[in-house]
Each structure stands twice: as C-alpha cells, then as structure tokens.
Amino acid sequence: MFKNKKAGERILSIYLFIIYIIVAIGIASGVILFRSDLDVREIEAGILSDKVIDCLVEQGRLKEDFFEEGFDLLAECDFNFKDNTEKYLGEERYAVKVESFYFENKKALKNVEAGKTDLLTYCGLEGEKIPKCNLKELYVLDVLDDKILLKINSAVGKVENV
C-alpha cells in the first residue's frame, strides 16, 4: 500500500521549485513595474520655502527686520546650507531668494539672497541632472499695514545624487 513513494516525492519537489520561481518572478516584476524615481528635491525645495515663510512672516505680517540694512537670512532663520561631509567639505547645496514688491503697483521693494545663488539660474528649466526649484508667492502686510507681495524661490542642488 505504501510502496514506491520515492518517485512521488521527486515529482513533487519539481513543482515546489516551480512555485518558488513563480513567486520570485511575481515579486521582482511588481518591484520593476511599479517603482518610481525617487527624486524628492522639488519637494525639499518646497519645504525650504515653507520654512522661510514661517521665519519671515508672523500672523500675516512680514517681520520689520527684513527691511533693515545687512539683513542676514541664514542667521535670522537659523539655516545652515553647508554640507560638511568629507565629499563636499562645507559646500553649499541650497539657495533661497526672497523678493518683495508693493502689492498695488508691483514696484520692487527689497530682495534678499542666501546660499549658493548660482543654483537659482536653473529655475524654470527642464532636465534631470539640474537643480530643482520651488516658487511660492504670497500676500502679506508690513508693520505699516502696506500690502506686500512676497516671492520666495528656493533651489536644491545635489545633482550627483540623481
């Protein structure tokens, strides 16, 4: 009754391997088909712009310090754009430009830049291995209740990581 079972186990093990291979192909194909490029620099630039807004604008009003001579955005907002790893040795990898205008007539008021400003020249351009930017524009007031248009343009380099 229980004779000749060796042949049965050998046949079974082939199908077991076939199943392992099918499962492995399924997992691999899922990863290959549905993976996406993980370039998050544009999101990073957006977060940087948000941080600048949080730093410069309080309750809808632009800080008075912004218009002072020698305003240092990095010191005021406690930003550090330098990459101190061995590879980059303190090179800056971010840039921010803040422009202010009168809301009514769009007349320019004051501009402030910080970081590696060369990166900002790539804003508006298409491509993969170039810095990514994010522009945010908002309506704020100054301490005298004048209506101000604020433009914050942030750029992230790190093109070697792409």
Add this chain to the structure above:
Amino acid sequence: MKSKKAAIGKTMTWIVATIIILFVIILFVYGAGVLGLELFGGDDSLKESSTKSEQMLFALLNTKFNDKTLTEHLNEEDWEKNLKEIEKEIYEIVKRLPENSKKAGWSLEIGGESFGVIPMQGHSPEKIKEVSFINLKNVKISLLKVEK
C-alpha cells in the same frame, strides 16, 4: 516506477495549486498598481502645504477696509451689513492674489459668501488644493485654492 497513482494525485494537486498561485500573484501585483495610482497617483504638482494659505488668511484678516480691519468688521453685530459695504474691495484684492491662474484660483469664503475668480458652489473636495480657515465671533472664514 510502478504504482504511481498516489503520486499522480498529489502532482495534479500541485499543478492546480501552481496555476492558482500564479493567478493570485498577477492579481495582487495588478491590484497594487491600481491602488497605488488611486491613493498616491495623479498630478501632485498642485498639492501644497497650507503654510502659505494660513499666512495669507491672516494678512487678509488684518487688511484695512474703510479704516477698519476685516476682523473688526466681522466681529461687529451687523457684520453682514458691513460685508455688503466692503465686498467689492475684498473681491478686488482676492482677484489679484498671487498664483491665480487659468488652472486654479483663490477663493475667500465669509459665512456663506464666496469672493474669488472661481465660483465655489458645487466644487468637490478633490478640487481644493490648499485651505486655511478661522472661526471668528460671528462667522467662519476660509481661504481656499480651488482647481477649475
């Protein structure tokens, strides 16, 4: 290799199991792709944080209309009458807010009234890209960026 009847039975079971497993894997991989698109896919370029809308709402509330801020107008008992008097000026400012475009526009909602370049009525929640709101004494005010 005599008497393989029992082995054939088990083997056939495994063949059927293999086919079922293959089918289930294909179904799950396809389902994961569809779910991924549903939950996270589409055009992400218009989805932004509300830090900007928050500060803009504060700025609008502190903007003066007829020598009083919008907040002061709306905190009075006859705020609806006040609103009627200044609605044109409010509309003029909202219309000129930055990032108003053909694709999306800002709308300021005060009580049930909407000021903006895009009519709010009938907008589904997916069309709202940014939102901030505040409750004053008499009325709720929302600033929304709405996609056309």
